[in-house]
Amino acid sequence: MQKTLKSHGTWIGKWTFVLAATGSAVGLGNIWGFPYKAGTEGGAAFVLIYLLCIIIIGIPIMISEILIGRRSGNSPINSMKKSAIDSNRSSSWQLVGWIGISAGVLILSFYSVIAGICLNYIFIAASSSGEISASEQFASVIQSPISLMIWHTVFMFLTFLIVSAGVKDGIGRMVKILMPMLGLLLIFMVLYGIVKGDFSKALLFLFTPDFSNIGTNTFLSAMGQAFFSLSLGMGSIMAYGAYMPKDQEIVSTSFSVGSLDTLVAIMAGLAIFPIIFAFNLEPGSGPGLVFISLLSAFNQMEFGQLIGAIFFILLSVAALSSSISILEPGVAFISEERIASRTSSALIISFLCWVVGIGTVFSFNIWSDYYPLPDKNFQETIELISVQILQPLGGMLIAIFVGWFMNESIIKSELGDLNPVFYKLWRFFIRYIAPSSVAFIFISQLL
Ligand code: PFF
Secondary structure, three states: OOOOOOOOOOOOOHHHHHHHHHHHHOOHHHHHHHHHHHHHOOOHHHHHHHHHHHHHHHHHHHHHHHHHHHHHOOOHHHHHHHHHHHOOOOHHHHHHHHHHHHHHHHHHHHHHHHHHHHHHHHHHHHHOOOOOOHHHHHHHHHOOHHHHHHHHHHHHHHHHHHHHOOHHHHHHHHHHHHHHHHHHHHHHHHHHHHHHOOHHHHHHHHHOOOOOOOOHHHHHHHHHHHHHHOOOOOOHHHHHHOOOOOOOOHHHHHHHHHHHHHHHHHHHHHHHHHHHHHOOOOOOOHHHHHHHHHHHHHHHOOOHHHHHHHHHHHHHHHHHHHHHHHHHHHHHHHHHOOOOOHHHHHHHHHHHHHHHHHHHHHHOOOOOOOOOEOOEOHHHHHHHHHHHHHHHHHHHHHHHHHHHHOOHHHHHHHHOOOOHHHHHHHHHHHHHHHHHHHHHHHHHHHO
């Protein structure tokens, strides 16, 4: 490559990467996606299948993303390009980076609107006296485009501020504050669930194994959840890998991130469901679970305003540590190409996400009858393209590139002296299992 790309620096110390990547992984997906799926799609049976997906597909792809990123030290577009050229392959593999950045803009556009609602709910929960029901409250929040826009703007602005401050001083410093805070809040919520909630019913709901309904759909759902939850296939982990110190071990670090992400998902279930069951509410999924069922529980419980506010702070922190990782790949690309300064690059991509996000804001109200695709409103269409198509496509291409096209000596030098048995296993998963599983998701979705 002729042009010298601007360097972004590296994380200080071993833990920053783990905190940042775990911050990326732990987000809204863990808190309202995993627990509900586990509870309704087979309990311990779903948890086992999910763990299997994490181990044989998620972690192998995570290792691949980190090794490509760390080897080149650049944004996903340039890291893919460099790795391809160094392996005597076509530079068009950079397309994978472009897919990632496009997926990122689309994902962040709606993630920010939902995270904005979480921010708004910190104040709603803190002042809610239960005069209006939680479902009326939620309806009034989403019916107001102005209020949704304000909170979407606030959340996007926070994301912009952190990313524009840089890898070390922005993201690196913030995850060291956000992640311990998230851990403490979550431990507090689980303890609260144990003491005050119906903990045994929550355990039964989450872990009673039910193999009778396990089918193709369970695998699809677990695999999709694993992709989204580990932030794979769209360059976030690759971008963070670019800042990983050279002496850090990639494989064990990936296992740590995957385990922490799964632990948080399980703990989120153990925080939420004891409260839901103690008040005889229905477990639901997605926004309905936290914005309606949980708020209604907070409205009825002692110190509910305080506990509710704490819960929504937890949710917002988890969302923020994910959103910065979604913004980073695009910002890294524009700034390393010296097209604009880091601040202006962050402004450009944030603005793009913000504009697309307006469509999600409207999909809750003035566009609620507008369906760009059959049965899919604007937000659902954006989610379909980004989460269900671009993200797995990116992951599959990364697996194919590393498994079949990347020079093996480069791979081995990045993985260090890995136990040969582990190496062989990983190589098998990345060449055969990961690409074919993702292809299987696509084919099933088409059918
Ligand atoms: N992993 C995040 C969650 O579970 O909410 C979402 C996410 C973050 C997806 C970063 C994709 C990404 F690149």
